[in-house]
Amino acid sequence: MKLTETLTDLANPTRFLALTARILPWLAGLTAILLAIGLYQSAMAPDDYQQGATVKIMFIHVPNAWLAMFVWGVMSVAALGTLVWRHPLADVAAKAAAPIGAAFTFLALVTGSLWGRPMWGTYWEWDARLTSVLILFLMYLGLMALWRAVEDPSRAARAAAVLTLVGAINIPIIKFSVDWWNTLHQPASVFRAGGPTLDKAFLWPLLVMAIAFSLLFITLHLAAMRNEILRRRVRSLQMMQASRVTFTNEASSGSGAGNASNEIGAA
Amino acid sequence: MSALAALIRRDIRIALRVGGGALIGVLFFLTVTVLMPFAVGPDLALLSRLGPAILWLGALLASLLTLDRLFTADHEDGSLDLIVMSRTPLELACAAKALAHWIAAGLPLIIATPVLGLLLNLDGTATLAVAATLLAGTPALTFTGMIGAALAVTLHRGGLLLAVLVLPLSIPVLIFGVAASQAAISGPLPFGTPFSILCALSLASLVIGPFAAAASLRHGLD
Amino acid sequence: MSLGPYASFIVMSYVLVAAVVLLLIVWIIADYRRQQARLKEIEASGVTRRSGRSAADIR
Numbered sequence: 001m002k003l004t005e006t007l008t009d010l011a012n013p014t015r016f017l018a019l020t021a022r023i024l025p026w027l028a029g030l031t032a033i034l035l036a037i038g039l040y041q042s043a044m045a046p047d048d049y050q051q052g053a054t055v056k057i058m059f060i061h062v063p064n065a066w067l068a069m070f071v072w073g074v075m076s077v078a079a080l081g082t083l084v085w086r087h088p089l090a091d092v093a094a095k096a097a098a099p100i101g102a103a104f105t106f107l108a109l110v111t112g113s114l115w116g117r118p119m120w121g122t123y124w125e126w127d128a129r130l131t132s133v134l135i136l137f138l139m140y141l142g143l144m145a146l147w148r149a150v151e152d153p154s155r156a157a158r159a160a161a162v163l164t165l166v167g168a169i170n171i172p173i174i175k176f177s178v179d180w181w182n183t184l185h186q187p188a189s190v191f192r193a194g195g196p197t198l199d200k201a202f203l204w205p206l207l208v209m210a211i212a213f214s215l216l217f218i219t220l221h222l223a224a225m226r227n228e229i230l231r232r233r234v235r236s237l238q239m240m241q242a243s244r245v246t247f248t249n250e251a252s253s254g255s256g257a258g259n260a261s262n263e264i265g266a267a
Numbered sequence: 268m269s270a271l272a273a274l275i276r277r278d279i280r281i282a283l284r285v286g287g288g289a290l291i292g293v294l295f296f297l298t299v300t301v302l303m304p305f306a307v308g309p310d311l312a313l314l315s316r317l318g319p320a321i322l323w324l325g326a327l328l329a330s331l332l333t334l335d336r337l338f339t340a341d342h343e344d345g346s347l348d349l350i351v352m353s354r355t356p357l358e359l360a361c362a363a364k365a366l367a368h369w370i371a372a373g374l375p376l377i378i379a380t381p382v383l384g385l386l387l388n389l390d391g392t393a394t395l396a397v398a399a400t401l402l403a404g405t406p407a408l409t410f411t412g413m414i415g416a417a418l419a420v421t422l423h424r425g426g427l428l429l430a431v432l433v434l435p436l437s438i439p440v441l442i443f444g445v446a447a448s449q450a451a452i453s454g455p456l457p458f459g460t461p462f463s464i465l466c467a468l469s470l471a472s473l474v475i476g477p478f479a480a481a482a483s484l485r486h487g488l489d
Numbered sequence: 490m491s492l493g494p495y496a497s498f499i500v501m502s503y504v505l506v507a508a509v510v511l512l513l514i515v516w517i518i519a520d521y522r523r524q525q526a527r528l529k530e531i532e533a534s535g536v537t538r539r540s541g542r543s544a545a546d547i548r
Contacts, residue, residue, distance in 0.1 A: 053493035057502045064506070083482065103513055107506050114502040118495040135435050142431045149424045158486035159418045163432060166414055166479050170436050173468070177439035180464075181446065216510065223517045230524035237531045 013229050016089060020222050027219040034212035041205035048202075057115040059205050063213035064108035065129075068136055069171075071101030071217065075143075076168040079161035089225070091157035092232075094164065095147055096224035100217060102140035108133050128182035132175045139167050153232060270355045271363040278367030281340070288336050289371040293379050296329040300383045311388040318387040319397050319448035323441060325383075326376050326401055327408060331430055333372040334412040337364060338420040338484075347420070351488055357481040365413045365476060373405040396451030396458065400465060404444040407469040410476030411436050417480035421487025440468055 042059035075097045081090030112130050113123045124130075146163055150156035282289040303321045304314060314321075341347035350360050377398055384394035415433035422428070446454070447461035 047493065052495070053499060054495050056499050060503060060506050083486065100513060103509055107509055110505055111502040114498045114505075117498055135438060138435045142435065145428060145431055146418065146422070149428055150422050155422070155487065159422055159483060162414070162479055162483040162486070163418060166411075166436065166475065169475060170439075173439050173471075174435070177442045181442045220513055220517060223521065227517060227520045227524055230521070230528060234524055234527045234531065237528070241531060241534065 038209035061111040068105035079164040082161040282371035315388040362477040410472040
């Protein structure tokens with residue numbers, strides 16, 4: 001019950017903006033501190049006996065790869081909010097998350113390829129994990145194309161929500177097929193690091209960096225959501241301006257609210 | 268039930284008549300396959316090694332090409348609104364439309380496969396394997412592609428957007444389709460393993476596709 | 490701290506991550522300023538929200 005109350009509370013964009021304005025500086029500060037600790041720890045981490053110093057790339061590669069999947073998860077929850085509960089903030093959350101998720105996925109790809117270069121001798125190997133991340137990146141780009149294809153934000157939100165959920169079902173299937181395909185064609189994988197055998201000396205910096213990057217995402221996401229709400233306010237005000245109707249407090253009930261009343265910015 | 272049968276019959280008839288466009292898919296399939304030797308050279312050994320992959324890619328692109336018409340024509344003449352408002356569950360209606368589309372546009376591809384297999388120097392077993400995998404795999408392409416078609420029609424955007432949305436989702440079907448054909452021809456793997464996964468993918472898309480397409484039509488058409 | 494023979498790859502990946510994250514931050518801040526400016530501009534032209542509050546006021 002408490003959760004639903006909080007969610008209904010947050011459904012009011014004005015209240016959400018107020019909350020965001022209050023916690024954003026704290027979140028940003030916490031992110032900076034954790035990032036500093038994580039970077040220091042990864043600089044101090046010992047070299048791997050097999051990979052040497054290149055293991056340091058892992059400390060930024062793995063958090064980015066983790067976020068690439070986590071952001072799709074966040075968007076899937078938002079998509080459920082859009083389709084099932086018609087939560088007005090869910091549209092905003094889904095739209096704001098997509099470019100950030102695409103950026104992290106891109107970073108996971110680039111750092112993965114830079115990590116692989118010393119070991120494979122080439123920048124791109126059709127390694128199972130990298131290939132899955134590449135397909136995920138393509139899906140992020142497709143989703144962003146879908147968002148950009150339509151002008152009406154709530155219509156775009158529902159289409160994007162369907163695609164996000166279909167993607168969420170498909171991502172494990174794609175991951176499984178790519179793994180299967182990869183073992184079929186080249187049995188030996190180079191990435192032996194990672195997994196349960198990871199040494200404690202690597203685990204701590206990795207954990208701190210993962211938390212720091214997750215906080216970074218939350219901070220960026222909240223800020224981007226705030227921008228999106230303001231953008232919708234601009235849109236609804238421009239629509240009012242275009243229809244040359246000046247709403248006053250008295251006239252607001254009933255007549256003429258029409259188009260704008262469904263818009264989040266008109267609240 | 269009879270409403271669905273009528274819908275299937277109507278869709279097949281529209282697709283096969285003049286201007287229907289289902290047979291253009293086969294023509295496209297043929298053209299793409301004929302283009303391949305110009306790209307990789309007329310080396311018959313190489314072509315027979317690449318054959319299953321070429322045929323699968325061609326079928327994938329051809330089914331993508333015809334998908335655009337799955338909902339657009341009905342949307343333009345208003346019958347899609349009638350289907351959405353009718354008492355038949357929209358999920359079932361979507362499944363019926365996809366089935367009709369597969370019969371009209373997917374089956375001809377499979378029938379054309381043996382001819383194209385000759386062009387690519389595939390022997391009998393190989394051609395049979397490719398045709399069998401296409402028979403098991405193209406429903407998955409149609410039913411996942413239907414999601415993209417439904418999204419595109421609600422957004423009044425077809426063509427390229429559809430391709431961008433659908434192609435990443437069809438990667439598993441491509442992987443297992445080609446793998447099963449290769450397994451039947453040369454591979455160390457038994458044919459059954461990838462083939463049963465391919466059938467599983469088709470069955471899963473049979474469930475997911477209609478629900479997602481119906482959801483996007485219901486939320487998008489207003 | 491010695492980075493071994495592949496120092497350039499390590500430095501390059503850290504620099505790239507920093508650059509992209511900074512780009513995101515700068516983009517979000519610039520976007521925020523732009524939306525605020527547009528809201529103020531529209532309000533100055535006389536269009537107000539039904540609630541009567543300022544749209545640019547987020548507290």
